[in-house]
Amino acid sequence: MRTGLTKREKTTAIYFDEYGSMIEVQTHNTDLKKRLSAFAAKYPECCRQIDDDEQGGLIFEIEKGRLSFRLTAPYSEERKQAASEWAKKNGLKF
Template sequence: MRLSKYEKETIILTSEGDDTVQIYTFNASLKRRLAEYAEKYPHLARLDKWTAEGSVTYVLDKSRVSIRLLSPLSEERRKVFSECGKKYGMNASRRLLEQVAT
């Protein structure tokens, strides 16, 4: 059975009393990032289970997870970022940081 995009959820589960966070996801990018993190830091993250449908569940140390809320960009800043992207391409911020560092 094939799942719809609406059925392919990402769920972040924890409680105030836990020291860990469970992340259940179908998202390919997030699965890749979690796998790389768990391989690099096995004492902080591990694959708990996976399903034939394509989901994975990772357990991470709670101190390693944060949720960041971003403010909307002003029209002025959006234009600056757009011009920078047109000039330097998709990785403009990385290239600009490299230029500043040298």
Template sequence: MGKLSKYEKETIVNFNEKESEATIYTHNADLKRRLAEFSRKYPTLCRLKCQNMEGGVPYVMDKSRLSIRLVPPYSEERRAAARKYAKQHGFQILQIDEKIA
């Protein structure tokens, strides 16, 4: 089978009200890394089912460990404060490089 497009590389979270486990199927590299790390640390709460040929991985995990966080947009006041802070303090890594040189 050919390479999947970005559109085809899905993340699917599936659970129901009755069962205590959720299934997470993903192609997302960061989420795959985080799930692998979590399953190594907590093998009784999260486990890899199998890998498929296209690179997706399904994990089964205790539903109580799954969280969906909704983040509201920043207020204009918070954005203005962040801009002000960034202008005052600049990009810190550049200051470190200047001291080395």
């Protein structure tokens, strides 16, 4: 979809405060839009699309506790080596 926006302008913003029970997610990310749309269709009591900015972005409202952030620590050299050896042993190519 051509929107006239540059990649830098196609952002994802997540808004919430400590008081309210809802999170607002504004995104142009295609995968995230699809995932949120599917979640909203399956669980309308927890998530809903509240706006479409008509430039390729959608805005969703989702209950706190339904959206999570996962922080992953960098792999150690030992773990990278072990994963590489396992992949070679099992015929996986990168």
